[in-house]
Every structure is written in structure tokens, then in C-alpha cells.
Amino acid sequence: xxxxxxxxxxxxxxxxxxxxxxxxxxxxxxxxxxxxxxxxxxxxxxxxxxxxxxxxxxxxxxxxxxxxxxxxxxxxxxxxxxxxxxxxxxxxxxxxxxxxxxxxxxxxxxxxxxxxxxxxxxxxxxxxxxxxxxxxxxxxxxxxxxxxxxxxxxxxxxxxxxxxxxxxxxxxxxxxxxxxxxxxxxxxxxxxxxxxxxxxxxxxxxxxxxxxxxxxxxxxxxxxxxxxxxxxxxxxxxxxxxxxxxxxxxxxxxxxxxxxxxxxxxxxxxxxxx
Amino acid sequence: xxxxxxxxxxxxxxxxxxxxxxxxxxxxxxxxxxxxxxxxxxxxxxxxxxxxxxxxxxxxxxxxxxxxxxxxxxxxxxxxxxxxxxxxxxxxxxxxxxxxxxxxxxxxxxxxxxxxxxxxxxxxxxxxxxxxxxxxxxxxxxxxxxxxxxxxxxxxxxxxxxxxxxxxxxxxxxxxxxxxxxxxxxxxxxxxxxxxxxxxxxxxxxxxxxxxxxxxxxxxxxxxxxxxxxxxxxxxxxxxxxxxxxxxxxxxxxxxxxxxxxxxxxxxxxxxxxxxxxxxxxxxxxxxx
Numbered sequence: 206x207x208x209x210x211x212x213x214x215x216x217x218x219x220x221x222x223x224x225x226x227x228x229x230x231x232x233x234x235x236x237x238x239x240x241x242x243x244x245x246x247x248x249x250x251x252x253x254x255x256x257x258x259x260x261x262x263x264x265x266x267x268x269x270x271x272x273x274x275x276x277x278x279x280x281x282x283x284x285x286x287x288x289x290x291x292x293x294x295x296x297x298x299x300x301x302x303x304x305x306x307x308x309x310x311x312x313x314x315x316x317x318x319x320x321x322x323x324x325x326x327x328x329x330x331x332x333x334x335x336x337x338x339x340x341x342x343x344x345x346x347x348x349x350x351x352x353x354x355x356x357x358x359x360x361x362x363x364x365x366x367x368x369x370x371x372x373x374x375x376x377x378x379x380x381x382x383x384x385x386x387x388x389x390x391x392x393x394x395x396x397x398x399x400x401x402x403x404x405x406x407x408x409x410x411x412x413x414x415x416x417x418x419x420x421x422x423x424x425x426x427x428x429x430x431x432x433x434x435x436x437x438x439x440x441x442x443x444x445x446x447x448x449x450x451x452x453x454x455x456x457x458x459x460x461x462x463x464x465x466x467x468x469x470x471x472x473x474x475x476x477x478x479x
Numbered sequence: 480x481x482x483x484x485x486x487x488x489x490x491x492x493x494x495x496x497x498x499x500x501x502x503x504x505x506x507x508x509x510x511x512x513x514x515x516x517x518x519x520x521x522x523x524x525x526x527x528x529x530x531x532x533x534x535x536x537x538x539x540x541x542x543x544x545x546x547x548x549x550x551x552x553x554x555x556x557x558x559x560x561x562x563x564x565x566x567x568x569x570x571x572x573x574x575x576x577x578x579x580x581x582x583x584x585x586x587x588x589x590x591x592x593x594x595x596x597x598x599x600x601x602x603x604x605x606x607x608x609x610x611x612x613x614x615x616x617x618x619x620x621x622x623x624x625x626x627x628x629x630x631x632x633x634x635x636x637x638x639x640x641x642x643x644x645x646x647x648x649x650x651x652x653x654x655x656x657x658x659x660x661x662x663x664x665x666x667x668x669x670x671x672x673x674x675x676x677x678x679x680x681x682x683x684x685x686x687x688x689x690x691x692x693x694x695x696x697x698x699x700x701x702x703x704x705x706x707x708x709x710x711x712x713x714x715x716x717x718x719x720x721x722x723x724x725x726x727x728x729x730x731x732x733x734x735x736x737x738x739x740x741x742x743x744x745x746x747x748x749x750x751x752x753x754x755x756x757x758x759x760x761x762x763x764x765x766x767x768x
Contacts, residue, residue: 215576292499295493296496323725324745431596455593
């Protein structure tokens, strides 16, 4: 496409785009800057040049036992994702390669379960957690996170699997490959990228889930969402420390997110926009 | 060419996911429905029995309920308006030939990956705080009186935070759709002498219609359930000024321990979500293959 654009127009667009982008990212950048300030600097008014102290990071890790919520976030996000893949891969596989007349309806129904408002089932889930002693346990939250993201896992995998050409399967069958041989040698290598993308997106969603993780945990299994939310009252952390805790809570996911832009679009639109 | 054997295996592969989701959907919903007709308070186990429609009557005639419905709709519509309009604008801008497009994209989508409690607390303490926030610094710079946003405009403040979180999502999806627009078509329209506005109205916007519909559908599902942003900023107040339906149910369940009332509220939320879902699915149905 050889559209002639004058350098001046291009610079104009560039300036406008950068201003908008920096404004949107400003709260994150400002939290990052504040995390390197002293507590006095943090409330001393607008200033983008901190004294670059790591004091807040040290304080958060030592005083507030930051390690546990961080590990809980890792356990819950990764655990629920692996569990979801364990159930989701076979289901998506069967729907993509042995579809029945009802496959489309089943997929639409799975999508509809995402529309059930979480608040509507808050009461029974909370009571069941009390009855079965699941409150504030890793097992309980992992299962809930897995269930709320399962429709997205199945949908996303389904759209990836459907792109694997069926002829390859038939050729393998002609050669006398067994079902498992077929899956292991022919399809797995082609399915890995889709599974990896699904995993990445799901970890991001589970990491940031902030309804069930806050309501169903207190300390033992509380992930970063609940940990940070507990600082909504003014006592507790000060702002530089709050910023440091926030930066550490979002950094891993932010970086993962940058690498998964394309998959994000596909996963969250249920394959409708690619 | 599925043999009978593979069909059987396929059934067993599908079964766990379908069963799990079926149980996840039906059991809690049935329990909510049951509790909504019962007297049930966690602090007062002695009071039990059938309540008939009393929980619903109590919930629906509570002035807080109608305020919560209004607030829920205000959050959904306010955030949708900001993110769709803003998303279209920013997507069009980024799609231009600009320097450093990759970095601009990364900056723009970043807020989406920030967990809601962090987003809300950063906005509450560092941006909108009447004493130390950047908004107050700007106001002071212009000699104006800093505004206590969460006290004076609680719902508006929450809409701003939630819109900030979802603007990247709308932008990213609309940008993806924009980039699939055929360059030749654009050039042809340009050759025909179509102006910028005419090209936008007759070519770009119709092309993005499907993506816009999907953005609205998906965001609505999530926006009906906004919770953490309210919890850490206004806690639903002052009064019920920033309480939406999920937050009202949370208040009934966890703060008043009124299981029956919260369940009745839950059923109302389901009905509301279904109305929206049917409405939207019909709109999307035309667009999906």
C-alpha cells in the first residue's frame, strides 16, 4: 500500500497518539514512580522524579508478609488454569473433530453460563463453602475460578482446534494410526500454540478475578486481589508502600498481557473477532 | 468420517466439561431460588420457614433497590458510552501511520491487565484524592478548589475508573477489526473523492459494526457485575449513592446476614441479566454466522 503521507502529517498523528497513550497509561506510570518515592515525597504533591529508594519494596515484603498472597495468586491462577485445561481440552477436541448436530447449541449454552451474575449465586456458594469447610482454602477457590473460566477455555480451544485441517486426521487414519497415536503424533504438535495461548489468557483472567477471590478468602488462601483490597482503609499501608505492593501485584500479568494481545482479542470475543 | 468407536470416545471427552458446567449452573441457582422463598438469617437460625413472596416484597419495595438498579444501569451505560466512543477514536488514531506504534499499543492496553483493587486504589489515592491526588494538584494549579470526587460524585468517579479499565479492551478489539479492513477498498473510496467523514460513515463504521456489537455484549456482561471497584473506593456510599445490584446483594448477604433477602435480590439480578442477554443475543445473532 503506497499511500503517500507527508512527514508532517505523520508527525502530527504520532504526537496525538503518544499523548493519548501516555494519558491512558499515566495512573500505572505514576504508581510505578510513587513506589520509588519516600512516604514524605509520595504525599508532597505532583512530582515525576522520585528519590529512587527501594525502601517501600523492602517494607512491603518484610512487614506485610507479601510473599504469601503472591504465592497464593500463583497457585490459584496456575492451578485453576491447569484444571480447566484438563477438562476443557478433551471437550473442545471432541467438539472440533467429532461434532454432532448439537455441538453449536452446547457451545452457545456454555457461553450463556458466563452471563449468570455472580452476585446471584453468592449466597449458595458462600453457604456451601461454609458447610464443606472450603472457605479460605486453595481447593475451594481453585475450583470456582476453574468453573467461571471453563466456558472461555472451551470456546477458545475450540476455535483453535477447528483450524487444524481434518484431512490430516483422515490421512493418519488411512495409514492405520490408532486414535491415541493420531492425537499424540499428528494433532498435539499442531494444537500446542492454541493451548499455550488459552493458558496465558486464562492465567491473566484468574489472576485478576476480584469477586470470588475477595469474598471467599481471608488470609490462608487470600491472593493479591484480596491482599490489596484490604488496604482500602487509610490505616495500614502508606502510599509509597501501597504503590510498591501494587506494582509487584500487576507487573507479572502486565508483561504477560503485552505478549498476548492477539490471543486476548480472540479469547474474550469467543473467537468472533480475530 | 467418525466411526462409532470415536463417537463414543468423543462423548466421554465432552462429558466432564458439560456436567461440571451443568452442576455449576443449576445447583446454586436452584438453591438461590429456594432460599428466596425462605426466612433465613445467619445470625438468627431460629427464625425459619416459608416466607412466600415476603423477601421479594421486602427487596423490591426497599428504596435502595431502585437506586441500585439505576446505579447499575448508569455504570453500564456510562462506561459503554465512554469506551465505545473513545475506543473508536483511539483505534482510528493508532491505525494511522505513526512512529512507535508497538509501544503506543502497549501503553494503551496496559490498564486492562491491572487487577480491579489496584486500579481502584491508585485512582482513589493518587489521582482523585482531594488532598494529595493529581486532580487536586491540577485544580490548585489553576487556582480552583480541589473536588472531593468520591464524596461529591461517587457514581461518576466509579464510572471513570471502570471506563479506564475497559477502554483498552474496546480499543484493542476495534483496532483489530479496523486492521482487517481492506486497504484497496479504502484507496478506491479515496480515489472516488470520498471525504474523510463520508469514508468513516459509509465504509469504516459499517465494517466495525460487528466488532462494536461484540464489545457492547461482552462489556455488558462484565459491567453488570462491577464489585471490587466499589468495595475499595466508596463502599457503596455515601448512603446508597454508589451501590449497584451486586453490591446491594453483597450487603444483604454478608453485612446483614439476610440469606433470604439476598437470594431474592439474586433472582432479580438473574432476571435482569437475562433480559439484557436476550436483547443482546438477538442483536449479535444477526452478526454471528
